[in-house]
Amino acid sequence: MEQKLRSEARALLEQGKVDYIFGYEPGSLKFTTTPLLTRDKNDVDRLVVNPFIVNNLAKFLTELKGRVGIVVKGCDSRSLVSLIQDNKVARGNVVILGVPCEGLIDLSKVEKLVGRERDELDDILREGDKVFVTVDGKKREFPIADVAFDKCLACELPTPKEYDILLGAPTSPIGQKDAGYTAIDNLKGKIPQERWEFWKKEFSRCIRCYACRNVCPACFCQRCFVEETEPKWVEPTANWQDNLLFQVVRNIHVAGRCSDCGECERACPVKIPLRALTREMYDIVGELFDFKTGMDKNEPSLMTHYEKEEAEGLIR
Amino acid sequence: MEQKSEWDPQIVGFLCKWCSYAGADLAGTSRKKYPPNVRVIKVPCSGRVDPLFVLKGLRMGFDGVLVSGCHPGDCHYQTGNYRARRKMAITKKFLEYMGVEPERIQASWVSASEGDKFAATVADVTDNLKKTGPNRLFEDRRENNGTEASK
Numbered sequence: 183m184e185q186k187l188r189s190e191a192r193a194l195l196e197q198g199k200v201d202y203i204f205g206y207e208p209g210s211l212k213f214t215t216t217p218l219l220t221r222d223k224n225d226v227d228r229l230v231v232n233p234f235i236v237n238n239l240a241k242f243l244t245e246l247k248g249r250v251g252i253v254v255k256g257c258d259s260r261s262l263v264s265l266i267q268d269n270k271v272a273r274g275n276v277v278i279l280g281v282p283c284e285g286l287i288d289l290s291k292v293e294k295l296v297g298r299e300r301d302e303l304d305d306i307l308r309e310g311d312k313v314f315v316t317v318d319g320k321k322r323e324f325p326i327a328d329v330a331f332d333k334c335l336a337c338e339l340p341t342p343k344e345y346d347i348l349l350g351a352p353t354s355p356i357g358q359k360d361a362g363y364t365a366i367d368n369l370k371g372k373i374p375q376e377r378w379e380f381w382k383k384e385f386s387r388c389i390r391c392y393a394c395r396n397v398c399p400a401c402f403c404q405r406c407f408v409e410e411t412e413p414k415w416v417e418p419t420a421n422w423q424d425n426l427l428f429q430v431v432r433n434i435h436v437a438g439r440c441s442d443c444g445e446c447e448r449a450c451p452v453k454i455p456l457r458a459l460t461r462e463m464y465d466i467v468g469e470l471f472d473f474k475t476g477m478d479k480n481e482p483s484l485m486t487h488y489e490k491e492e493a494e495g496l497i498r
Numbered sequence: 499m500e501q502k503s504e505w506d507p508q509i510v511g512f513l514c515k516w517c518s519y520a521g522a523d524l525a526g527t528s529r530k531k532y533p534p535n536v537r538v539i540k541v542p543c544s545g546r547v548d549p550l551f552v553l554k555g556l557r558m559g560f561d562g563v564l565v566s567g568c569h570p571g572d573c574h575y576q577t578g579n580y581r582a583r584r585k586m587a588i589t590k591k592f593l594e595y596m597g598v599e600p601e602r603i604q605a606s607w608v609s610a611s612e613g614d615k616f617a618a619t620v621a622d623v624t625d626n627l628k629k630t631g632p633n634r635l636f637e638d639r640r641e642n643n644g645t646e647a648s649k
């Protein structure tokens with residue numbers, strides 16, 4: 183897959199079909215990657231495809247001018263399609279290099295399973311649905327479902343539907359949907375006051391760094407309501423009330439554009455289970471309006487469309 | 499004389515100026531009696547109501563938020579109320595999931611000629627909120643003490 187990506191990327195640059203190639207290169211830490219954006223065809227050999235390509239690159243498209251050859255996993259492709267639906271990205275300006283994804287490895291799950299920090303591990307290797315972790319010279323085997331990100335277990339589209347070049351054979355979802363749902367199921371069993379208390383506690387840890395917003399491909403406003411001063415909607419300092427209000431409103435604002443890509447949760451430095459919000463919103467939108475984010479670029483986006491009769495029970 | 503209870507629900511109402519606001523006006527000019535619990539904010543169309551307003555209302559301590567616009571098909575801007583319906587529906591569902599009593603978030607269609615409906619809606623919403631109780635969602639004795647992390 184990596185070889186194919188490199189040769190395709192080189193060809194695209196050489197033929198002048200794109201101005202940039204946007205993919206992943208090895209990061210400075212073990213088992214990490216970092217985005218690589220380049221116009222130089224000699225850089226393409228740095229491109230990698232591995233189970234650590236976590237970033238959702240669709241985020242940056244709204245800030246790039248020119249034609250971009252972009253590497254996307256299934257989940258990223260949905261964010262990208264959603265941007266196309268919203269006219270934030272022109273389909274003709276992107277060459278989509280689709281990665282049929284087999285699930286990404288969540289290092290914190292690996293750390294828990296082997297009882298070691300990530301830099302103490304010698305090697306992590308994925309072969310099909312197995313993952314081999316070498317630690318202290320010993321090789322241990324885990325099924326991918328045990329070490330993949332929760333969002334990968336709930337993934338509905340591992341292979342991009344919208345692409346120009348597919349870099350490998352299509353893959354199918356690795357997990358049973360419910361495995362990515364535990365947090366929500368636990369919450370739903372509780373009474374409203376308990377649920378509110380839960381979130382109150384979670385958001386009292388929020389430091390309002392806005393990493394969740396800044397990493398989100400659906401958060402593309404030039405000016406976010408939290409930074410408005412006239413009127414001032416939230417206090418700039420962190421307090422749980424405004425932290426919670428911010429996150430709730432953010433989730434509502436990205437409803438129908440959030441594909442539950444999980445980037446916000448991954449970026450959150452204090453580990454607030456944000457996917458328990460995004461997943462629920464994803465389901466609400468699905469139930470009420472039969473809408474799934476970023477599945478079809480020709481479908482109108484959620485908030486630009488309506489049916490004559492819908493959700494009537496909710497309105498007097 | 500009727501005994502006045504200490505707490506009375508406070509409602510903030512976002513009313514579309516083309517229909518519900520005029521409907522509320524009509525309720526007034528035709529001397530309909532309805533509970534004085536709603537504070538009205540005039541908006542150009544129900545589609546103008548950002549769910550942020552709903553949250554901000556609750557954050558400020560209002561016990562309930564009412565959004566009211568023209569009936570489906572009657573929006574002065576054709577589709578504003580359809581969009582409002584989508585927004586309000588997800589807002590209500592989502593807040594319910596987070597633990598907010600659904601009674602606190604209300605939406606209605608009231609035309610300019612429906613003074614009666616407006617009065618009845620306010621009466622009903624007020625009644626329901628009395629049962630739900632005061633909004634203590636954002637109350638906190640530690641208010642303005644920052645987050646746990648900063649302490």
Ligand code: SF4
Pocket residue numbers: 387388389390391392393394395425429446449450451452453454
């Ligand atoms: S990333 Fe986490 S801590 Fe930062 S603003 Fe978002 S929820 Fe708060």
Ligand code: SF4
Pocket residue numbers: 261394397398399400401436439440441442443444445446447460
């Ligand atoms: S809200 Fe979170 S899960 Fe949804 S698109 Fe944004 S980063 Fe991804």
Ligand code: FES
Pocket residue numbers: 514515516517542543544545567568572573574575576577578579
């Ligand atoms: S003008 Fe009344 S709802 Fe749009």
